Amino acid sequence: MKIVFYSGRYQNEDDRKLIKRILYSKNSCSYEKCNLRRASIGCLREQCTKIFHLRCALYAGCEIIPFHRGLYCKDCIPFAIQEKKYRLCWPTSPTVRYIVNNKWKNTNHFKKIRTYIKEQSFKWDIYPDENSELMFWKYDLEARTYIREIFPGHWAFCSELASLGHRQYELVAARDIEDGEWIGEYTGMVDYRGNCGKKYTAAYYTPGSVDFNDGDLCVDGERYGNETRYINSLSPTTPLYIKKNATMATVWCAEELRIGVFATKRIKQYCAIIVDYNEYSNTYFKVDEEEDEKYKRTPYVWISTEDQLFELTKSSKESSESTQEIEHSPNRLLEISYESSNTVVYIDLT
Numbered sequence: 047m048k049i050v051f052y053s054g055r056y057q058n059e060d061d062r063k064l065i066k067r068i069l070y071s072k073n074s075c076s077y078e079k080c081n082l083r084r085a086s087i088g089c090l091r092e093q094c095t096k097i098f099h100l101r102c103a104l105y106a107g108c109e110i111i112p113f114h115r116g117l118y119c120k121d122c123i124p125f126a127i128q129e130k131k132y133r134l135c136w137p138t139s140p141t142v143r144y145i146v147n148n149k150w151k152n153t154n155h156f157k158k159i160r161t162y163i164k165e166q167s168f169k170w171d172i173y174p175d176e177n178s179e180l181m182f183w184k185y186d187l188e189a190r191t192y193i194r195e196i197f198p199g200h201w202a203f204c205s206e207l208a209s210l211g212h213r214q215y216e217l218v219a220a221r222d223i224e225d226g227e228w229i230g231e232y233t234g235m236v237d238y239r240g241n242c243g244k245k246y247t248a249a250y251y252t253p254g255s256v257d258f259n260d261g262d263l264c265v266d267g268e269r270y271g272n273e274t275r276y277i278n279s280l281s282p283t284t285p286l287y288i289k290k291n292a293t294m295a296t297v298w299c300a301e302e303l304r305i306g307v308f309a310t311k312r313i314k315q316y317c318a319i320i321v322d323y324n325e326y327s328n329t330y331f332k333v334d335e336e337e338d339e340k341y342k343r344t345p346y347v348w349i350s351t352e353d354q355l356f357e358l359t360k361s362s363k364e365s366s367e368s369t370q371e372i373e374h375s376p377n378r379l380l381e382i383s384y385e386s387s388n389t390v391v392y393i394d395l396t
């Protein structure tokens with residue numbers, strides 16, 4: 047039935063009519079070793095006339111895009127990558143090269159490491175598991191998100207970076223993303239921690255019995271990367287009403303060890319993707335402990351109206367709780383932060 051799912055259909059064509067058309071189709075498969083009739087899945091690129099059986103498409107090096115119910119043939123994959131880059135609104139920055147898959151150094155040492163990973167692959171979680179659909183064969187070519195520039199006033203905007211002339215961005219859902227769904231792969235240059243930069247480096251989760259010889263193996267997204275490098279993280283200074291909605295996990299996926307970004311709740315279209323890099327500090331982003339100590343996350347008191355949140359008071363170190371309300375504000379929600387227990391309570395004042 048997958049064939050029915052992926053086959054392009056005419057307007058008002060139901061499954062029965064579609065199957066009938068495929069059965070009597072004279073289209074011969076574009077896979078040179080097949081050439082048989084009844085091929086029904088065409089390349090998504092308009093100018094391309096190639097058409098495949100689903101299985102032949104896999105052998106012929108095509109790539110599927112389940113969300114668009116179709117595939118790109120091998121020759122059109124470079125076009126599809128450019129198309130994705132365009133849909134992502136990839137910033138025209140001269141310093142970051144967009145890559146779909148991780149870059150590995152072409153040395154014997156890293157070739158051995160890749161073979162070793164393949165042998166040990168059963169030690170990581172496998173994605174997709176039997177409950178989830180495979181979302182690509184080798185290349186993830188769907189743009190589920192896009193990159194949006196942020197400006198002063200945005201919770202993640204950093205004035206220090208701005209003063210150095212850096213433009214800043216966030217990653218936004220281009221369509222509704224379901225809880226648990228794959229958002230993207232964190233890509234970059236794979237190397238040992240010592241050779242990676244500080245800011246964009248995520249470490250693979252390494253099971254205890256796996257040994258990479260030279261320490262943690264990481265993905266550095268500073269010079270090469272994809273849309274996931276623009277995901278903002280909670281930090282000790284982030285207002286408490288900003289919640290994370292995604293997480294990162296190392297998975298064995300489509301014959302590669304990948305750091306996947308997964309939704310931890312349903313994310314609506316146009317909402318930002320937010321993670322907490324400190325969540326698994328030793329498995330992905332390295333925590334700078336000194337830096338962390340400097341910004342111990344002090345609970346603030348916020349009051350929420352229909353579409354705005356106001357900071358009211360900064361609770362001091364001495365007081366264990368603080369509350370305040372704003373008059374004349376509709377739909378008031380009073381949030382009390384208990385510093386001692388690090389909990390937040392909301393009270394509806396209406």
Ligand SMILES: [Zn+2]
Pocket residue numbers: 075076077080081082085098099102
């Ligand atoms: Zn075929």
Ligand SMILES: [Zn+2]
Pocket residue numbers: 089090091094095096118119120121122
């Ligand atoms: Zn094509």
